[in-house]
Amino acid sequence: MAVGLRFRFLNGNQPLAVYFYAVPRLCLHIMGYWPEQLHRRAFVNFVVLAIGVATELHAGFRFARLGEITLALETFCPAGTSAVTLLKMFFMLRYRKDLLYVLNKQRAMLFPVGGQGPAKEQVMQHHFLMTCRFNFWALSAGFFTCTMYNLKPLLIVLLLHLKGRADEIIWSTPFNMTMPSWLFNAPYFPLTYVFIAYTGYVTIFMFGGCDAFYFEFCVNIATLLNFLQSDIRTLFRPYRYLLQINGFSGAVFESGFVKLIKRQNEIFELTHFFRQRYAIITLAHFVSASLVIGFSIFDLLTVGDGGLAILLYVGYTVAALSQLLIYCYGGTLVTESSVHLASVMGTCPWYQCSPKHRLYIHLFIMRSQRALTMDVPFFSPSLVTFTAILQTSGSIIALAKSFQS
Template sequence: MWHWLRFLRRDQPLSVYFFAVPRLSLEIMGYWPIGEKLPTRAIVHFVILFIGVVTELHAGIAFLQKAQITMALETLCPAGTSAVTLLKMLLMLRYRRDLANIWLRLRHMIFYGGLDRRQQRTIMHEHSVMAARINFWPLSTGFFTCTTYNLKPLLIALVLYLRNPKQELLWNTPFNMTMPELLLGSPFFPLTYAFIAYTGYVTIFMFGGCDGFYFEFCAHISSLFQSLQEELRATFQPYKGYLKLTPNQCVLLELQLRDIIIRQNAIFALTSFFRKRYAIITLAHFVSAGLVIGFSICNLLTVGNSSLGALLYVAYTVAALSQLLVYCYGGTLVAESSVELSRVAATCSWTLCAPRQRRIILLLILRSQRAPTMAVPFFSPSLSTFASILQTSGSIIALAKSFQ
């Protein structure tokens, strides 16, 4: 077991951390983009989740028609998450080759891009460890939430049995889905229960893989920008204390600056290419996460003194916020690391250079200030966006509490 989780330690090689969590999650589901053939388990998991989404939405609509608002929200909350997961599955298949190309290009930049300085290797290792640990957090919170959902009917049945062993127990499924009566009775109920429970884990691992791929990419792009910062500092380090550079030194410096700019442009191009492939996924995730947080807050305020129900919705809210944090923190890492490159360039000893080299440095600063973003229509994922979401959620809770 610990062999699969060794990326949580700090003493492993860089290759162990590189896309560790998304690769583990997506390979289990069959959606890891590297490889020629699409595994059969990918189609099987898509069909399983599709059945789960359709039956869950049908059950939620039925509860709404009966004016059972609490049950409807409890049903539509996981249904919305699963529906977005279906969309992610389709887009992961649609952009399978593009994502494989992105992974290979990023891997080449990190492992074979000439990042041989000790500071650069340290930056890569720290960012890889951070990405693995942060990606493991929403996966583990989602797994805990799904397990809570799956164990809730069993725990309720156990409590009722301990109170009165003679009464007939009423068995419920983990998620509210419209199933044929035949499958809800003996001897098929255990299989139906296992099927419904498994649909939740398909959602969790696809979220962990798809969202983890996004954050892992952002973390490594940030590390590449920081490596360029170290490269720029090292370029000017030999000329510390100089009053003026010779023509030969200016030519050498210009070649080094051109190499930095070429790599910067390659990072910009790769980031733009990735952002376009993930635009729909990012937008759909934020919309669904907002709805899930709203549903969870409403459910949390209506469960009353039910400690198990409160634990369930608290876990669901934490899982949704963790997934949002992954996107927001990733967008912040990319933008801030690029802007920091412009600050490093501005603080270098550019006054030693000839006018030609000064213009190159100026272009480098201007290009870095126009930082690449992970923006999608209507908003840009960042920590400020995440703070606004938290503030709005807190305001909604306070307003709802005032009416109780």
């Protein structure tokens, strides 16, 4: 029952407050990093993952120096993801108060005291539910991959035992890490295995929480921009039978239009504020995820040994692509929603306004045409960027196949 309540945000009949940052709240609360309530376990998890990253990278470079490419690739894939996760943990701690401000600001804008009205609440329901399911899919893909890593050594031992080949059993750990040899012997090996497996889940829940926070922010901004589009149409509706909006009607119109401009400024400023806090996280995520996808596909096509290895690397590639899609789709939603403000304003009967108000409208359209983006140094997260990454991955596949032939 408790599990069902925890995942009730996947159902479509819940109160709107249940969906608000549901997946990032779940993940970050487990790790102790939820901005509204920082817990001491956050620092414990940071130290645990730091140890895992250092020992895993050391093992990867050692395998590379020895010319063991298969083991090096198997080590660098999760090591790169864990290293970026450690960076995300650092910035989640550093900008905790700023993220709390963003959280409270969006809550106040989406849930005003008087409510949003049935039509807007229906839009919120649709957007919120889509966000929760999308974020949960990416988290599930990562959780499946981590679980496969953790179960692979145990499944191999089980299969050898069932086939009567117990003499061939070699106990190994889920991830390759350089540690003192006595930790890999009895009676410490089970504890070492649990510790290494736990570092994987720290990575997954921090990755899921941090990335889901980004996507949820983007969808909420897109929702607020959609509300602004609806309010622009509503602003002009009472005057559709007038030849010109002037006098008392003009004063009322100007008051309403000023409020819309202030809301647009508020949304734009909040987006710029959040984008600056997430700039390094976004850049590091794209670089690491692109490399991980390349390593996974290359290893899958050239040195994969079939069976569990294929399932493992397919899962890893799907998880990495899902996390990239979160950033790219979120950036596209923000950009398209902001640009559409100009189109909506242009289709309204602005010609009924006085010359003074037409100037305001013209300036509003000009500003809206400069798309609001989630760009970081060197690129902007969008579906176009995601397509380019897929094309690059296709080139890697073609290169790997040429090695096979």
